[in-house]
Amino acid sequence: MTPLDTPMQRSQSISIASVFERYGLVIFLVALMVVAAIASPTFLRPANLVNVLTIAAPLGMVVVGQTFVILVRGLDLSVASLMATVAVLATAFKATTNEAIPMIFIAAIALSAMVGLVNGWLVAKRNVSPFLATLAMMIILQGARFAYTGGAPISTLPPGMGFLASGRVLGIPVNLITLAFLAIAFGIVLHRSRLGREIFMVGSNPKAAFLNGVAPDRVVILCYVICSVCAGIGGLFLLGYVGTVSNWVGQGYELDSIVAAVMGGVALSGGRGNVFAALLGVAVLVVINNLVLLLGFPIEMQLIIKGIIIIGAAAFYRTRLA
């Protein structure tokens, strides 16, 4: 392979494949919705659809971030723990008026960015495997959070937080609007900016990226920071939706966010993926979860289906692109 061996061609052939993947997922989603509509007349009611999307929004925010980390061959298992920790932090202000909301957001984002910085530093500079680094971070955050709350749930929140999470502007849920902003902003960063190109380069071949004048360490650290910040914001919106901090806000989101991203065709081997396809993965996941409920199956069945899907989707994309 010469250095001139066509990064252009490669990216082109990959983008055709990824377009194909994207449509495959759309077809799957439509098929699921048809099944859901047939199985239960409730499904297509606007109230149910809006409900489904409202539940999906915080997960979507996490997935946007998770995509960045997976693109650089990483994985962030600390997102769920961070969401809960941010939620606890938000209640720590003991604020009952809406003036505190900007402060809460700033504090939450600052904490998240710090967490991401540590994760990224461990992975990029200390060569710790992403799995171990974020696992350790997950436990540390969990311990710190419980030590602060003593395990008891708290519910002191400015009323505006609830509005952010389940209120509507012109009939559209506020958290969906926020998710759209977040996805478009980070989508532009990823797919249209220089930084985005660097992320793809580092993900598909760190050495080549380095030789091309990209500092892989910096890019990797930045991806972890972005991931944590997205998770932190997702945590605030989820908190507003749930209303109380139970110390376990967001539990399971680490698995769900990885499932959604993988389903959306974000390759765990790095360097291949798309934020919006990953969000389609979220849609599929929440429709399946909703379907399980509408069909009257026990809620635990969601866990089983999720497990099968993540293995199946990973295998599917693997054979497709091998």
Place this chain on the structure above:
Amino acid sequence: MSAIAMDIRRNRLMLSYLIVAVLLVLLAVAGGFLSDRFLTWRNIGNLLQQLIVLGMVSLGQTFVVLMGGIDLAIGSLVGALTVFLANFLEWRPDLVWLALPLALIAATGVGAINGLLTVVLRVHPLIVTLGMSSIIFGGTLMYRKEPGGSVPRAFADIAYTKVGGIPISAIVLVVIFALAGLWLQRTRTGRSIYFAGGDREAARLNGLPVDRIVVLAYALSGLCAGIAAIFLTARTGVGDPRIGVALTLQSVTPVVVGGTILAGGRGGVLGTFLGVLLVTMLNSLLNFVNVSSYYQWVIQGLIILIAVGIHSSRRK
């Protein structure tokens, strides 16, 4: 050249064992100072009694990590098995002789399926075992949401019986670790686990049946989870679907502390054994000085990071 490299590696590994051993002694001394009950026979007996569960799941994790994989289904599997054992034995307390082999076979089978899935689908083991864990956990919860079941007295005894002051479970653990160590060092199959974890392509080119080794390692991990579940059920007397949730992560810590880094192909059961001792002793000590379990989580996370930091900087 490679012999020298091997030698250096070996010495480094020995050094990290030595560090952990020194830490163990320091902990014991510190414990003795902090509480006059820490170094009593009674507490040591308790400590030894607790070893088997963490010890077995960590041993299983060691096999898989040595081979270059990871097993995140261990905790769910242990939980599912305790539910099976406690409910089965409540139904037929006389069938202990049947329940135990059934549990071990099922455990080994689930492990083998994990291995087969990674081999056949070529999906990253993290994803396979994470998915598997979700499937097992969901299935168990569909059967039983709350802890339940009971075990006959004779079965409970295996967790509590002592011989000469030493719990049988601790003796079993040491014997199993010794056998595992001998097997890994002295037999062809055992050594091939190291080769598969070191450079898989090279192993394949040398004619090793890599796929079979992978499946074997996961099957062994399942078997170890089965043994852990038997002793856990005997000790607690109930089947709790959620009991394994924390166990998966706990099984990783001693493997990391013991120097069997997650890159695979290095380390061994001695390191894991020392790691299990260290973690168990530290937790016990923290309990003695009334540090809340919340801070124990923080400390566990820090231990992982420190151990990884030490081992990864040694690698360079």
